[in-house]
Amino acid sequence: MTRETQPPPPAPTDPYPESRRTLHDFTVWMGQAAGEKQLFVQGPEHPLQHFQGDAVQHGPLKVLQCPLSSHNAKVLREILPNLKPQPLGLATSAGFGDRLGVATPGHVQALQAVGGRIRPIFAQQSIREMARTGRTPQQVLDDATWGAFQAGWTGTLGADADHLKTPEDIDRCAAAGFTFFTLDPSGHVDNAAGRDSAAVLQEKLGQLPWAALDTSETDLQRRYRALRLDLGHRTLTLDEEAITRAAVKYLPAVQQIQALFQHLQGKNIPFELEISVDEGDAPTTPAEHVFLASELKRLGVSWVSLAPRFIGSFEKGVDYIGDVDLLNLEMQDHALIARRLGPYKLSLHSGSDKFSIYPIAMHHTQGLVHLKTAGTSYLEALRVVAVTAPDLFTEMLEVAKQHFEEDRASYHISGKLDRVPVQPGNLPALLDHFDTRQVLHVTFGTLLQQFREPLMQLMEQHETLHLQGLREHFIRHLAPFAGA
Numbered sequence: 001m002t003r004e005t006q007p008p009p010p011a012p013t014d015p016y017p018e019s020r021r022t023l024h025d026f027t028v029w030m031g032q033a034a035g036e037k038q039l040f041v042q043g044p045e046h047p048l049q050h051f052q053g054d055a056v057q058h059g060p061l062k063v064l065q066c067p068l069s070s071h072n073a074k075v076l077r078e079i080l081p082n083l084k085p086q087p088l089g090l091a092t093s094a095g096f097g098d099r100l101g102v103a104t105p106g107h108v109q110a111l112q113a114v115g116g117r118i119r120p121i122f123a124q125q126s127i128r129e130m131a132r133t134g135r136t137p138q139q140v141l142d143d144a145t146w147g148a149f150q151a152g153w154t155g156t157l158g159a160d161a162d163h164l165k166t167p168e169d170i171d172r173c174a175a176a177g178f179t180f181f182t183l184d185p186s187g188h189v190d191n192a193a194g195r196d197s198a199a200v201l202q203e204k205l206g207q208l209p210w211a212a213l214d215t216s217e218t219d220l221q222r223r224y225r226a227l228r229l230d231l232g233h234r235t236l237t238l239d240e241e242a243i244t245r246a247a248v249k250y251l252p253a254v255q256q257i258q259a260l261f262q263h264l265q266g267k268n269i270p271f272e273l274e275i276s277v278d279e280g281d282a283p284t285t286p287a288e289h290v291f292l293a294s295e296l297k298r299l300g301v302s303w304v305s306l307a308p309r310f311i312g313s314f315e316k317g318v319d320y321i322g323d324v325d326l327l328n329l330e331m332q333d334h335a336l337i338a339r340r341l342g343p344y345k346l347s348l349h350s351g352s353d354k355f356s357i358y359p360i361a362m363h364h365t366q367g368l369v370h371l372k373t374a375g376t377s378y379l380e381a382l383r384v385v386a387v388t389a390p391d392l393f394t395e396m397l398e399v400a401k402q403h404f405e406e407d408r409a410s411y412h413i414s415g416k417l418d419r420v421p422v423q424p425g426n427l428p429a430l431l432d433h434f435d436t437r438q439v440l441h442v443t444f445g446t447l448l449q450q451f452r453e454p455l456m457q458l459m460e461q462h463e464t465l466h467l468q469g470l471r472e473h474f475i476r477h478l479a480p481f482a483g484a
């Protein structure tokens with residue numbers, strides 16, 4: 001019999017060499033076939049059985065070609081346990097919300113470029129954003145799995161179920177495999193407490209759930225009047241009025257957090273907690289931070305990071321607005337408090353694009369910090385649209401402008417519609433324009449309803465450009481936190 005000289009059948013292309021991982025006697029990698037990303041598995045039968053796919057010939061090799069399904073993502077996380085979300089503890093960390101589910105490889109590339117020890121949270125989305133982007137917690141988690149795998153991430157990672165408010169939110173995200181739970185009691189924070197009259201404060205005090213909180217007004221006053229917290233440059237104390245106002249402002253939230261924490265504990269899963277009181281119009285003073293953290297501790301809640309509402313404005317997608325020197329002083333106090341009462345990390349919510357304050361945050365926290373970003377990655381996707389499909393971009397911007405006033409309602413932003421350039425000469429430059437960024441940032445839900453398909457197609461076609469943009473954008477975010 002003569003030797004076969006027939007060429008082998010066309011092999012699937014291999015555009016993601018970074019993804020290739022060999023374990024024991026089999027290899028997995030991400031490739032492409034029939035115009036779609038696919039998972040390829042090559043090796044003995046045993047591990048292959050768990051994946052769902054088709055046996056195909058890949059050059060001389062017989063491989064299993066598998067769709068990027070939720071089932072296969074789960075098996076992949078079992079085989080490559082670093083892709084399985086886990087608690088990250090007190091390590092310096094960064095969250096990379098990804099509304100479209102295609103940005104993670106760019107985030108990985110940025111992390112790899114800056115080096116350092118930043119631990120990532122690729123899967124991070126609030127329930128509100130999941131509703132607006134039409135994604136489930138499982139999709140968010142699986143997309144992050146595939147993205148991290150594609151780009152060859154071999155470190156640990158977390159998954160942040162962001163801004164949760166109810167036990168049902170927790171249940172859905174826990175079932176999907178999230179491990180970092182950001183509790184948001186903002187509906188229970190009384191932002192008027194700082195300005196209420198004495199009479200109103202007394203009335204509100206009387207209505208606090210003292211029994212559930214296992215304390216009394218007298219008890220609170222006794223404990224916090226005696227408190228002296230050494231912050232190095234000063235000693236923090238609370239007077240009677242400060243205690244009263246802090247109690248009215250935060251005790252209902254404390255009770256809510258305690259209830260959600262206990263609900264989480266009952267699930268018997270590995271998890272870590274973040275407390276976020278960043279949304280609301282009244283900044284968290286250092287004294288209030290001490291009060292809030294002390295009360296949570298007294299009630300047995302433990303957490304790895306806390307997001308105060310800092311002074312000034314952390315608006316979406318733009319740099320810090322406010323007095324940086326003042327923030328510097330406040331950040332110093334908040335960071336010292338977090339070390340004295342924890343230690344736990346300070347979390348910077350709406351943390352993207354705050355380039356002017358990253359050095360301050362890193363300096364004062366000494367690395368006990370979590371940087372949370374989200375919509376800024378979506379804006380990098382829109383930058384690709386502006387570059388590669390100007391007509392589509394112009395159309396999207398028009399729709400965004402029409403819906404801006406309605407869609408901005410749930411955000412703290414100061415962007416103005418009439419400041420968006422009417423006849424911009426350079427579309428991509430709009431992605432660096434303050435007001436336009438905010439208009440595009442808050443209207444994503446509306447835009448995705450109408451433009452999801454062409455948008456996702458462009459991201460596929462121009463993946464390299466998209467990832468390059470993300471890589472550069474996030475190097476700027478991460479470098480200040482990467483340490484030596």
Ligand SMILES: [Zn+2]
Pocket residue numbers: 163276278279349350
């Ligand atoms: Zn937040």
